[in-house]
Amino acid sequence: MHPSQWMKIDNIGLYCKPGDFYIDPMSPVQTALVTHGHADHAREGHKHVFASHETLAIMRTRYGEEMADEQQGVAMQTPLTFNDVVVTFYPAGHILGSTQILIEYAGYSVVVSGDYKRRHDPTCPPFEVIPCDVFITEATFALPVFRHPPIGDEIAKLLHSLAVFPSRCHLVGAYALGKCQRVILALREAGYDAPIYLHGAQIKLCQLYQQFDIALGELIPVSEVVDKQTLAGEIVIAPPSALADRWSRSLPNVRTVMVSGWMQIRARAKQRNAELPLIISDHCDWPELLQTIEEVNPTEVWVTHGREDALIYQARKMGYRARALSMVGYDEDEQGESFHGSV
């Protein structure tokens, strides 16, 4: 039986009827399978949650120990059954603990890839190509204008700026889960071993990464710095929302750095008042989306989460059946950007 007859979208999320579970539901359900910890995928209050151990830990960090009645950590590549449905989790390469979910039923297979990327990321195992009939893909950066530069080049810009403006506090706006840690690791990889200062919102998740043996080097909460003037010439990482608020006014001679895949479009970077936009993304760029579709080589592509029309158009041009999977909470347009997780 074709998956379009047993997978459906309702106002909660993607539902698998024979297995009676939701994937990344937006409101509390009986059984939820969660691909990863970003808030547009992982919500609290479910009866029963299945997710990677890291994702469960992230959810507990964000929502507290009681985030779901029952929490079941899932091992990668180990099949589980829900009635007649076989479910297997695979790495997605997006952030710590991120997974794709393979669903097999009635002779068909569906891969819900969640958010994913193909670049090297030291915080998570790489995306795995899983052959399937229906591949459900995100489309966050699904326009041919999006071609993310190598992360090393972007980090070099930040280090260059520190050299040119040694007395300015470099305030880096980066989403607290995934992006922040990736930036820290890339700085370390580039040889930057000075302490990195954190806004309060970044601390818990960085500590969690450290518990999973990801070495982030010396991190200091900004709140523990008595004389904020000493932050001149240092790197401070804060959530993008904190860049413009009162909190940042205590920092000396701020230079605003924004880290996001959207920074590639100058008008957007300008809108965010970025003086130094860095293009670093935890999603695929356009060539990687196409490469992934080719490698997975499904018979059908369902597109969600972003610029659906362009990717559907291109997938069809490449000879695949393709259609939009309009999902609740997955806003198709910019309104979703701020709400959407690490981009």
Add this chain to the structure above:
Amino acid sequence: MEAFSELLEQLYFTSGNNAKAALIKDYLASTPDPDRGWAVAAIAGALKFDFFKRNTVKKLITERVDGELFAMSYDYVGEVSETVAHLWPDYEPSVKLPALSEIIDDFMGVSRNKVSGTLANYLSIMTPAQRWALLKLGTRGLRIGVSARSIKQILADYGNKDISDIETLWHGVKPPYTNLLLWLEDKGPKPDISDVLTFHPVMLSHPIEEKHIDDFCPHLWQIENKYDGIRVQLACNTQKAESQKALFSRTGDDISHAFPDLLEAISGNLVLDGELLVMHKESIDTFNALQQRLNKKKPSNALMKTFPAGMIVYDALVIEGIDLTSLPLAERRKKLQDYLTQTEKGINPRLHLSTTLFAASADELRALHQKVCQNRAVEGLMLKRLDSYYVPGRPKGKWYKWKRDAFTVDAVMMYAQRGHGKRSSFYSDYTFGAWQDDTLLPIGKAYSGFTDDELKKLDNWVRRNAIGRFGPVREVKKELVLEVAFDAVHTSSRHKSGVALRFPRIHRIRWDKPASEADTLETIVSLIDT
């Protein structure tokens, strides 16, 4: 080229005029001639012609990228140059790009049929940021928040010179400004521009306030009609071996090529300030008629015959080679009047002395304003102090404009489109229509007049009420009434409604008003210029 691109990149993302000025001065100090002069010209908008046409760029990209994907990308990015910069498929990095001046020389020297190939070659060795810089430079579309005026100020600061020196020199020097820059650095003499016809920065007026009208004192003021044309400066010196004539716009753009009929008849050594209009002998045609001329870089004889250019002269900066700017208006006016009515060179069917009007009191002045505004060729009144010297810029308390009240209509939003540049993520350009029986006909487009907050609300409304898409244009439910202000209505064959509004802007958003109560086309037609 790398340094130029880097400069633009930094200017683009830097806010604050001082920081921008510092970046430019730093660039001037560290970049050799002639590159830096070309950069100044590009930023100041002083390049005289496109190195390549927008169409060439579009053609190159459509040969390389799927049309649908280009359209979707453009819709998202909001700007052609940047879209192309990102979409360009080939990239073979070169160790060092040619200098900016080499690239410019290349485009200036290349034959027409090779422009496109030259451009393609350059795009293929550049990063997206460098491509963007080249495309913006070549199509003269740089907008990085540095005005022509502020670049002059920056040059003055850079060389520790007076801004008025720079302004006077500006139209006498040409890119790449090598002499100017050397003079600024005290490495060369002041550029000699005595042989060049230059633009004299014009004197501008302030909007009048109620208190000025109350205090009106008839013997202090010269009153004139405010004409609905464009402000021009006519400069001419036919007494030299090589005679020179030029017509400048109020910002100093040389628009001579579009008005040979006006210039042809002029002789003498003079600089006149006035209004350019289409005039049939004494009678003034509409702004719409003038528009026909403004749109044509090289007008045909037929067009010039149908829409002959004329000038209503209201001031003189130079007559018979003598500078009058330090005389009071009353004396300048006297000399101008004598010249235009009594001298052989001055009497000219294309030049008309601006009529002065009289009001004996504030009340009479108000009545006069009301009266002149009934004439649709007039936009209101000008009040100028009789003792005012001709001072460039906008000196306080000297000249006032008293415009006609704007018209307003209630129209219904029909389509919306994303804006450009900073606004590219908002639906900020709105097409609105008026009723004819029970259908709406589009009457115009507006993209200003609202606050940032209102823009967000409008954008949100468009997203929630979009019902169709035509390329980048979203059709919306015909439910939102916009109160649109505008200065005039003209007949137009370009619009199905047959009308075109002048300077339409959103006056108010009528969230409260049902669309069925918006105005009819008939109402708007009744306001048409006659």
